[in-house]
Amino acid sequence: LVLMGRVMTDGRLTARMKSDLTDNLALRANAQLTNEPHMSQGMFNFDYKGSDYRTQFQLENGALLSASYIQWDVTEIFWAGQHRKSGLGYAARYSTDKMVAAGQVASTGMVALSCVQKVSEK
Template sequence: SMEVPSQGPEVIKVPTSQYEFGANYIDPKLMLIGRIAPDGRLNGRVKYEVTENLFAQMNAQLTNEPGYSQGMFNLDYKGKDFRTQCQVGNNGFYGGNYIQSVTKNLSLGTEGFWLQQQRKSGVGFLARYDTKNMGCNWTNCKHWTGFTELRSESV
């Protein structure tokens, strides 16, 4: 914030705005997005359609502060009735998920991750029921409580 003197003895604090400079490149198979902030933080995202069903994506945030830079690489595959994703990130993050359509409206899935530096892992399960007007998701993960979401277009 910036201090602005006033006619009285008090000082008025005015918040300063935050801004970023960014550039985007969007093509039917390739998307590049970059942002840089005045403090030097650089954010970048790349998404590439390798084939009609296979996508590669990379996200990165670079900072001047040691230990705060992050990077993540995802490989997504979309089959006829399933989706799967593999993830690799800095500091030894490895993850993956898989979701399979069981019927027209019901899908079941699982996910897992491993944090090498913290020596932690997690496993999750998902059930999803969708109709034209309503959907319900249920997830349950190790280290987390269950989560249920109901949605309806009429609400």
């Protein structure tokens, strides 16, 4: 069990918690409390680690639900209840000993591509 927190100079309180419920299942929680109306935030993550994959379920205040499945590619689905929006995303990664390339696309219109190449041993 790991607990961390801090009080900011403007009065905000932030807290984080991580607990390994089993060897494969972890619970994480993040919270930020503030005296401004409707600005406090909370989030819970359940992470499951399989032999060659990971899954994650995420719940945030504001009725945001998210689920993802990660193997060599990533599939994600989410529902933002407060804004009445849902989406589906897909990402993939390819790596060699000299470079890593990744791409991501989502039904929200977001597209991202990246490529990083190793130039030296350091």
